[in-house]
Each structure stands twice: as C-alpha cells, then as structure tokens.
Amino acid sequence: MTTEVSVATGHESGESGSAAAIRLDGVHRSFGSVHAVRGIDLRVEPGEIVAFLGPNGAGKTTTIDMVLGLTRPDAGEVEVFGMAPRRAIERGLVSAVMQTGGLLKDLTVAETVELTGSLFSHSRTVGEVLDRAGIADIAKQRVGTCSGGQQQRLRFAMALMSDPALIILDEPTTGMDVTGRRDFWSAIRADAARGRTVLFATHYLEEADQYADRIVLVRDGEIVADGTAAQIKARSAGRTVRATVPSLDESELRAVPGVQGLELRGESVLVHTTDSDAVARHLLTRTGAHDLEITAHGLEEAFIALTGRDAEGA
Numbered sequence: 678m679t680t681e682v683s684v685a686t687g688h689e690s691g692e693s694g695s696a697a698a699i700r701l702d703g704v705h706r707s708f709g710s711v712h713a714v715r716g717i718d719l720r721v722e723p724g725e726i727v728a729f730l731g732p733n734g735a736g737k738t739t740t741i742d743m744v745l746g747l748t749r750p751d752a753g754e755v756e757v758f759g760m761a762p763r764r765a766i767e768r769g770l771v772s773a774v775m776q777t778g779g780l781l782k783d784l785t786v787a788e789t790v791e792l793t794g795s796l797f798s799h800s801r802t803v804g805e806v807l808d809r810a811g812i813a814d815i816a817k818q819r820v821g822t823c824s825g826g827q828q829q830r831l832r833f834a835m836a837l838m839s840d841p842a843l844i845i846l847d848e849p850t851t852g853m854d855v856t857g858r859r860d861f862w863s864a865i866r867a868d869a870a871r872g873r874t875v876l877f878a879t880h881y882l883e884e885a886d887q888y889a890d891r892i893v894l895v896r897d898g899e900i901v902a903d904g905t906a907a908q909i910k911a912r913s914a915g916r917t918v919r920a921t922v923p924s925l926d927e928s929e930l931r932a933v934p935g936v937q938g939l940e941l942r943g944e945s946v947l948v949h950t951t952d953s954d955a956v957a958r959h960l961l962t963r964t965g966a967h968d969l970e971i972t973a974h975g976l977e978e979a980f981i982a983l984t985g986r987d988a989e990g991a
C-alpha cells in the first residue's frame with residue numbers, strides 16, 4: 678500500500694460540467710489496526726441516486742465522512758465535482774442529512790429552516806424548501822412535536838436551503854416506521870428528479886432496491902458489487918434451497934458442490950447455492966430433509982451471498 682496522501686488539492690480536474698459528482702480513487706483509511714476502507718474506487722455521475730449498502734462495519738460511514746471532508750484518506754484521492762471535498766462544501770455544492778441532532782425542539786419547522794438559511798449568503802426561500810421536502814403543512818408545528826419521519830424531512834429541508842448539487846444521507850431512516858420511510862423517500866425522489874445527485878448509506882435492502890438507480894455493495898472496506906438492483910441480483914446467479922432437516926450435519930452440506938452459504942434457523946436450513954439440484958439430491962438422499970423449497974435469488978440472497986462470511990472469493 679502506498680502512503681501518499683492526496684485530497685485533490687493540486688490538480689483539480691476542473692470545475693467544468695464534465696467532473697464526476699463524486700470520485701474516489703484507490704482510497705484507504707485505517708483506524709489503528711482496523712483497515713476500515715481498503716482501496717475503494719467509485720465514480721458517481723451528476724444526477725445519479727446511489728445506495729451505499731453493506732453490513733455493520735463495512736466502511737460506509739468512513740467513506741461518506743471522506744466525501745464530506747470530515748476525515749482524510751490515508752492513501753488515494755477523493756474529489757467532489759472535481760475539487761477537494763471541503764472546497765465543494767464551502768461553495769454550497771454539498772449538503773448532508775444526518776441521522777440525529779441539530780434540531781431545537783422549541784422552534785417551529787419554518788423557523789428552523791429560516792435559521793439555517795441565515796447561514797448562507799444565497800439560499801432558497803423557506804416556502805420553497807418546505808414544499809420540496811413535503812412538510813409545508815407542518816410549517817408552524819414545533820419541532821419537539823414532530824414525528825421521527827417529519828424531523829428527517831425537516832433535516833432534508835435544511836439541507837436543501839443552499840440548493841446543493843449533491844446530497845449525502847447516512848442511514849437517514851433508521852428508527853422510522855414504514856409510512857415515515859415512504860414519505861421521506863418520496864420527497865427525496867421527487868427532488869432528485871430535478872437532477873440533484875444523491876448518495877445514501879443504508880442497511881435496508883428494500884430501500885436500496887426501491888429508491889436507488891444504482892447500488893454499491895460494500896463488505897470489509899471493499900466494493901463487492903456495483904450496479905442496478907437487477908444486475909446485482911443477477912451477479913449472485915443461484916438459488917436458495919430451504920428445507921426442514923432434523924439433526925443436520927452442517928459440514929457435509931457445506932461440502933456439496935456449489936454451496937455458497939448456509940443459514941440455520943432451528944431445524945430449518947437455507948442453503949445459497951449455484952447448484953440447487955446437487956443440494957436437493959444431497960438433502961433428500963443423505964438426510965431426513967422434508968418440506969423442500971427452491972427459489973431464485975432475490976436482492977436479500979444476493980446481499981447475503983455477496984457480503985456474508987461465506988462470500989470469500991465469491
């Protein structure tokens with residue numbers, strides 16, 4: 678690994694329209710002995726909605742922090758619209774929607790957005806951003822009485838005040854109920870339809886599947902898949918075999934050709950495999966398996982197959 682650090686200060690690829698919204702090139706970041714980000718290369722084009730999907734500790738927040746200029750890579754380059762992240766932020770090109778904090782309970786929704794606007798020399802009007810965030814109807818409500826979903830849409834409205842070209846959201850819907858999540862995402866999508874670039878980190882597969890144009894799947898600090906939800910499902914070409922198996926010999930099943938991973942739930946076993954016939958034959962002839970089902974991989978299975986412990990070399 679090289680130790681050269683460059684955060685794109687010396688040779689900006691220009692602030693022309695051709696620059697990527699985000700460009701990461703061979704980015705590494707360690708914390709002591711933890712190698713959190715291990716050589717990430719990523720280019721996000723203006724107008725894309727990209728989900729950064731991965732299990733706990735995959736390196737999503739560390740990567741986002743580098744895009745926001747909150748931390749610097751140990752090696753590699755990070756550029757936002759062809760310039761150093763901090764410079765892009767100073768120019769009002771980037772806003773972030775954080776998960777918690779930053780709200781004063783006694784202010785109204787409109788007062789909160791107005792206060793945010795006062796920090797910028799040029800900002801949108803309060804009415805316009807409340808509309809875009811879908812919260813114009815609660816403009817006079819006190820923040821302390823807003824639901825979690827309404828508070829996140831308020832944070833989104835605050836992020837819109839500088840009319841940024843790129844919005845970054847780190848697990849923005851954690852703890853929200855289904856309706857709150859749906860309302861939040863419909864506001865983000867409607868706004869993104871006007872050409873804003875969106876990068877969000879999430880644990881929720883269905884959120885990535887429904888709201889992103891593109892999914893970047895990370896595991897152990899590396900990108901393991903990058904494409905549309907359909908392409909990622911196809912990458913994990915394979916099937917899941919589910920069966921009830923009393924006293925299963927796990928190691929024998931793992932040794933069956935094509936097996937990519939196993940999940941045990943009581944007497945139920947789920948086998949991710951590229952050869953469902955071999956698994957079915959093994960289960961039906963060598964074990965007391967019953968209630969066998971075979972299904973094609975969905976995004977969840979692709980996620981498990983590509984990010985799970987059994988994914989080594991997948």
Ligand SMILES: Nc1ncnc2c1ncn2[C@@H]1O[C@H](COP(=O)(O)OP(=O)(O)OP(=O)(O)O)[C@@H](O)[C@H]1O
Nearest residue numbers: 708711712713731732733734735736737738739740
């Ligand atoms: N400031 C820090 N000091 C030490 N270790 C850190 C620090 N920040 C992150 N790490 C470690 O780096 C790895 C990646 O963490 P990161 O928060 O980027 O992952 P994540 O994909 O965002 O996870 P989660 O989904 O749980 O938020 C983890 O092993 C984490 O413990």
